[in-house]
Amino acid sequence: MSMVTLPGLQEMIDGISRERNLPKHAVQAALREALLKGYERYRRTHRPDTSIFDEEYFNNFEVELDIEDEGFRVLATKAIVETVDNPDHQIALEEVQEVAPEAQLGDTVVLDVTPDQNEFGRMAAIQTKQVLAQKLRDQQRKLVQEEFQDLEGTVLPQARVLRFERQSVIMAVSSGFGQPEVEAELLKRDQLPNDNYRANAVFKVLLKRVSEGSHRGPQLLVSRADAGLVVDLFANEVPEIEDEIVRIVAVAREANPPSRSVGPRTKIAVDTLERDVDPVGACIGARGSRIQAVVNELRGEKIDVIRWSPDPATYIANALSPARVDEVRLVDPESRQAHVLVPEDQLSLAIGKEGQNVRLAARLTGWKIDIKDTAKYDYEAENQKIAELAEQRRLAEEAAAAKRAEEEALEEEYDEEDDDEALEVEEAVETEAAIAPAADPETDAPAEEDAVDDLADDEPAALAEDELEDDAVAEDEADLAAELDEEDLDDDLDEEDLDEEDLDKEDLDEEDLDEDDDKA
Structure with a gap:
């Protein structure tokens, strides 16, 4: 078997494995793929018509590395046929039986198609080098994906x-x-x-x-x-968190504030189901030792650990720590809006530098927080606003409910109409089926004879019908003539009436003349 030699093959594989932190089998797999691409380039340069080399043309080829002899071979799997159409994929049965008499049609055989050492060419070598670099990168990414995916x-x-x-x-x-x-x-x-x-x-x-x-x-x-870094750091420093005695409920972090004058800050809410355990104290540690370790790792970032509460007002008041809160009013629980009343000297502390404290508290609790001065808070005006807001929401809910009811009624009406139409269609189909005469299999046999008899009887009947039609036409003509005579007679009578009217007029004129004579 021929072979293309690769001097220093073993050293090359070992060096790539060390340099790229890849196992040797991964390097060998990448090298085999690269050499196969180089062989494809060699075949394309030695054949004028490259149109036959589609994407799957070389799927039956593979490269075999010989580490000991430092070289490689190209092997092709070919099908045994009677007549060869494609010598790269097929081989004649007669040719195979010279070396393997037991071979049959339809079998496959692996043949050595390694090119000559001098024929492999410079372009094929360059192609191999480029593909090898790409395949090694792919192998690295695949291993990294497998190694770090679960982390x-x-x-x-x-x-x-x-x-x-x-x-x-x-x-x-x-x-x-x-x-x-x-x-x-x-x-x-x-x-x-x-x-x-x-x-x-x-x-x-x-x-x-x-x-x-x-x-x-x-x-x-x-x-x-990322806020997850703070959570993990506390879990490593606080054994109660790792043992699930204390749990971290929520974290709000602003690691990169919008202004450089404001430093990074984090608020973390903790809770516990154990009555004798203080979750905040467990996270802070003796003399602040536990929280100080987290602060040092985050290079001096401010961290507020507060107690979580199922009561929103208490939770909001705790979240605004270290500010002292007088009262928390949940003005709109549905939209999660709250007014927090604090003394005048606590306003700046509650709001924080450039609003950072209240911003983090809002993100931690999920409520929109408005800080108000207790001394200036107008309860009557605020209560009026709350009542108006509640009334607006009630009206909006009623309108929405009415609209939904109307839509449901329309849908029910449409459904009823569809059901009525479907019922009418079914009744019409049933009526047509009832009217249509049922076929009697006993009467099907003499059907042709009856048809012939009917055809014979139809001829005199058709003649009689023609005669009747002629008589009807003659009668219609006679009636029409009679009507015309009557109309003429009516016209004559009308003329006679007109003549009589003229005579009457003449008599009246004569009478008028006689009266005039008498008067004279």
Whole structure:
């Protein structure tokens, strides 16, 4: 069997494996795919008509590496046929039986189609090198995907700064002790303003996402600004959280405030089902030792630990800590709006610098919070507004209910009309079926004879009908003539009447003359 030699094949595989933190079998798989692409390039350059080389043309070819002899072979699986149409995919039975007499039509055989060492060519070698680099990257991404997929949302304790790319920090992370390091990207929005990202500095980061696909750049995205990092840090520092005695209910974090004059801050709400356990004290620790460890890791970020409560008013008052609250009024529970009354000297503390404290409290509780001065709060006016708001909501609900009822009534009406139409159609179908004469199988046999007799009887009947029609036409003509005579007679009578009227007029004229003579 022929072979294309690759001097230093073993050393090349070992070097790539060490450099890219890939197992040797993954490097060998990538090399086989790259050499097969190089063979495809070799075949295309040695055949003028390349139109036959579609995407699946070389699926029956494979590359076999010979590590000991430092080379490779190209093997092709061909089908045994009587007449060969495609020599790359088929081989004649007669040719195979010369070396394998037991071969039959339809069987397959693997043949060595390795090109000559000198024929492989420079272009094929370049193609192999390019494909190898791409396949190695694909192998790396696949291994990273498998290694870190289950670690999304967890903290990686040892993230080491490697370099800077634009505004991002490229860090080296590993999935565990003794595992190879993989590059991860820390975007600008995920960085903390108090961090100093110098070379080889080590941080704890949260693994946000493991990217898929073949895009350029690191495959792992990490964060220092995610609220999940605070939760994980407290879970590591507070045994009661890990033992599920204390639970973290909600977290609101502003790691990158809109203004540089305001530092990062976090509010965390905790609770417990144990009566003899103080959840806030458990998170703070003796002399603040536990919370101080979290603050140090976050480079001095302010952290407020407050007690969660099922009562919204109490929960809101606790969330505004360290401010002292006089009263919390839930003015609109449906839209979750609350008025918080505080003394005048607590206004700035409750609102916080540039509104940060009340903003975080609102995000933590899920309520819209309005801070009010207790001394200036107008209860009567506010109660009037609350009543008007309640009335508007009641009217809106009634209108919505009426609209829904109307729509439901229309739908029911349409359904009834559809049912009536369907019933009418069914009744019409049943009526037609009842009117249509049922076919009698006994009368089907003499049907042709009856048809012949009817045809014979129809001829004199048709003649009689023609004679009747002629008589009817003659009668109609006679009636028409009689009507015309009557009309003429009527006209004559009308003329006679007119003559008589004229005579009467003459008599009247004569009488008038006689009267005139008498008067004279």
